[in-house]
Amino acid sequence: MVDLVACPAEESSEQRETAAGWSRKLEWPGFSPWGFSDDVTDDVRALLRRYKEGWSMRTASAEEADDPSSSGGVGEGGEGVGHTGIFLTWKEQPVVWTSA
Numbered sequence: 861m862v863d864l865v866a867c868p869a870e871e872s873s874e875q876r877e878t879a880a881g882w883s884r885k886l887e888w889p890g891f892s893p894w895g896f897s898d899d900v901t902d903d904v905r906a907l908l909r910r911y912k913e914g915w916s917m918r919t920a921s922a923e924e925a926d927d928p929s930s931s932g933g934v935g936e937g938g939e940g941v942g943h944t945g946i947f948l949t950w951k952e953q954p955v956v957w958t959s960a
Contacts, residue, residue: 879920879945879957886959893944894960901946908948920945920957 877885883893901919908915945959 879947879959882957883945883959895944896946896960900960904946914951916949916952917946918949920947 887893896919901917904917908917945957947954948956948958
C-alpha cells in the first residue's frame, strides 16, 4: 500500500492497473461483475474509520469508469466497472479498486 501511495509509477514495484482494465481482464475468462452488498460496504467504512484518519472508500460509479479524470486516473473508459467495485481512497484520492 505504501508503494502505491508514496512512489511515482515509474519507481513503483507494484503493477498498476485501472479499475476498467481489471474488470475487462476478469470478464474475458467468463467472470461476471457482482456488486458488494450494503452490509459489506458499511463494514468497510466502519473499519476504515477505526483504522486511521484520511482513509475512506466510495463505490465506483459508471461515470468514473467512463471518465478517468473523475477518479484520479484509477478508472479508464471501460464497461464492466459500473457499480460493482469500490475505491479505497486516501484523502479523497482513489488508491485501490476492488470488486467481488
